[in-house]
Amino acid sequence: MAVIIAVANQKGGVGKSTTVVNFAACLGQKNKKVLCVDMDAQGNTTSSFGIKKKSVEVSTYEVLLGLRRIQDAVIKTEFKNVSLVPATSSLAAADIELIEVDNMQKRMKMQLLTIKKDYDYILLDCPPSLSLIPINALCACDTVLIPMTCEYFSMEGLSQLIESIRLVKQRHNPTIDVEGILFTMYDSRLNLTAQVVNEVKKYFPNKLFNTVIPRNVRISEAPSFGKPVIYYDKSSKGAEAYEAFTAEFLKRRKAAEKQNKAK
Ligand SMILES: Nc1ncnc2c1ncn2[C@@H]1O[C@H](COP(=O)(O)OP(=O)(O)OP(=O)(O)O)[C@@H](O)[C@H]1O
Numbered sequence: 641m642a643v644i645i646a647v648a649n650q651k652g653g654v655g656k657s658t659t660v661v662n663f664a665a666c667l668g669q670k671n672k673k674v675l676c677v678d679m680d681a682q683g684n685t686t687s688s689f690g691i692k693k694k695s696v697e698v699s700t701y702e703v704l705l706g707l708r709r710i711q712d713a714v715i716k717t718e719f720k721n722v723s724l725v726p727a728t729s730s731l732a733a734a735d736i737e738l739i740e741v742d743n744m745q746k747r748m749k750m751q752l753l754t755i756k757k758d759y760d761y762i763l764l765d766c767p768p769s770l771s772l773i774p775i776n777a778l779c780a781c782d783t784v785l786i787p788m789t790c791e792y793f794s795m796e797g798l799s800q801l802i803e804s805i806r807l808v809k810q811r812h813n814p815t816i817d818v819e820g821i822l823f824t825m826y827d828s829r830l831n832l833t834a835q836v837v838n839e840v841k842k843y844f845p846n847k848l849f850n851t852v853i854p855r856n857v858r859i860s861e862a863p864s865f866g867k868p869v870i871y872y873d874k875s876s877k878g879a880e881a882y883e884a885f886t887a888e889f890l891k892r893r894k895a896a897e898k899q900n901k902a903k
């Protein structure tokens with residue numbers, strides 16, 4: 641059964657899509673079967689995997705509105721063990737159309753239940769908002785992975801997101817948990833970086849991943865070649881960082897499983 645992870649932060653441009661694409665590729669190389677679901681009308685995850693939006697026949701839009709089964713939307717990418725439910729600009733209408741359907745917060749959850757058994761991990765790439773689409777992701781997921789940058793406004797964004805997770809937990813998804821916080825576009829030369837890291841550590845001591853993703857030009861170039869960075873330039877600092885993050889994630893998961901078994 642897959643673990644479903646929503647990659648969320650309502651703040652824009654913090655590395656959500658970049659993390660989904662590169663984390664998925666690294667998990668795939670570790671022989672994990674991964675499904676990415678692009679839940680953003682921008683379709684950045686879709687194009688980062690080299691998939692042309694014009695060629696997409698069934699997308700997250702049809703899946704969310706229940707017009708098609710999720711199985712019909714899945715595309716195998718050219719990267720080992722990684723599949724994708726693509727998004728196109730059609731998804732922009734879904735937020736308004738969802739208001740008129742039953743169980744509007746649980747449409748993605750219902751679809752994922754039918755496919756969960758086929759994967760080890762399902763990664764949901766959320767758009768930069770707290771509208772019905774990301775709420776669908778929060779209702780469907782087991783945990784939330786929060787990419788964040790070390791900027792002044794990041795802390796405000798983080799509190800808002802934690803509050804939304806709390807509300808979703810209360811009303812729709814009692815077992816939701818925070819997987820962890822991942823610092824992206826990290827630059828240790830900036831004073832603000834250390835301040836933000838310390839602040840987050842104070843409030844979420846156990847939730848911070850030790851691995852940080854540095855600002856790296858290879859990471860930002862890779863999408864224009866339609867490739868995750870480990871396929872674009874395996875020896876780059878960016879590729880190494882996403883590999884290290886994946887190793888840390890898998891190690892933490894293993895340790896948590898052991899603990900749960902011992903209980
Ligand atoms: N570690 C990094 N180093 C350099 N550039 C990066 C890094 N991570 C992300 N970027 C670049 O920063 C920009 C924003 O990243 P990305 O699209 O992943 O953020 P996002 O949170 O998904 O944005 P949105 O909220 O719009 O969906 C992109 O141009 C991406 O290539």
Ligand SMILES: [Mg+2]
Pocket residue numbers: 656657658680684765766767
């Ligand atoms: Mg994005």
